[in-house]
Amino acid sequence: MEMNLAGKRVAVLGAANGIGRAIADGFVQEGCVVHGFDRDADPARSITGGDAACYGDVRSFAEDAGVVDHVIYSVGAGSGKFGFPFWNLEPRDWPRVLEINLLGAVNAAHAFAPKLIARGGGSMLFLVSVAGQIGSQTDPPYSAAKAGLINFVQCAAKDLAPHGVRVNALSPGMVKTDLNEAVWRAGQAAVPEAARQDYETWASEKIRKVSPLGRWQMPEEYAAMAVFLASDHARNITGQTINIDGGQVMHS
Numbered sequence: 001m002e003m004n005l006a007g008k009r010v011a012v013l014g015a016a017n018g019i020g021r022a023i024a025d026g027f028v029q030e031g032c033v034v035h036g037f038d039r040d041a042d043p044a045r046s047i048t049g050g051d052a053a054c055y056g057d058v059r060s061f062a063e064d065a066g067v068v069d070h071v072i073y074s075v076g077a078g079s080g081k082f083g084f085p086f087w088n089l090e091p092r093d094w095p096r097v098l099e100i101n102l103l104g105a106v107n108a109a110h111a112f113a114p115k116l117i118a119r120g121g122g123s124m125l126f127l128v129s130v131a132g133q134i135g136s137q138t139d140p141p142y143s144a145a146k147a148g149l150i151n152f153v154q155c156a157a158k159d160l161a162p163h164g165v166r167v168n169a170l171s172p173g174m175v176k177t178d179l180n181e182a183v184w185r186a187g188q189a190a191v192p193e194a195a196r197q198d199y200e201t202w203a204s205e206k207i208r209k210v211s212p213l214g215r216w217q218m219p220e221e222y223a224a225m226a227v228f229l230a231s232d233h234a235r236n237i238t239g240q241t242i243n244i245d246g247g248q249v250m251h252s
Helices: 018-029 055-065 095-119 140-163 178-189 199-210 219-230
Strands: 009-013 034-040 048-049 072-073 122-129 167-171 241-244
Touching: 009 018, 009 055, 009 095, 009 199, 018 034, 018 219, 018 241, 034 055, 055 095, 072 095, 095 122, 095 167, 095 241, 122 140, 122 219, 167 219, 178 199, 219 241
Parallel strands: 009 034, 009 072, 034 048, 072 122, 122 167, 167 241
Antiparallel strands: none
């Protein structure tokens, strides 16, 4: 299947590591011109440094990127604490998580929507999480932020549809990333030392419990879907949350 994306200009926020890096690389492989944004700047990979929670940083990135065809928001962060029950956290643990996961995405939408409207088409894709669909107790601020983002994606999709701009969400399950390891560390800190597990053991047990297919999801799988959703093959897909989660979330 030909994606016919060669020469398209793509902005990837969160391009330095994990799923965002895989997505950026996936578009490069399709012959796209990719502009990256991340807290970890990397001039060699055309990644501009900045804070997604700062609208000024995101707006400056959008201005520097110029005309773009597709925008990907793959920025995420948890509280760094084990949130079960939720009162293990304090209200002060919430704002930064909401700023990065939800308001950062809103920053990207505001910065790039006028460009896509002026272009007369294109797409936005936001990385969410299965945690935003199942009320995950592991990290309530993260779960709530991703749930809010899923809803915002639907709002943005409705607003931008008359302009030919599609907006979707891509929802990961168990992926070997820094964020996933942070969840493990927070959980282990909350149990007695004798009951603690190394990362591989913890992850293997969790995958068996939550994933019917019983295997890791890989960053490259999200890159492949992101590329497809940017192509004309997906021209009638908008306002959707697409799960690549090994069957963890099934809507009957």
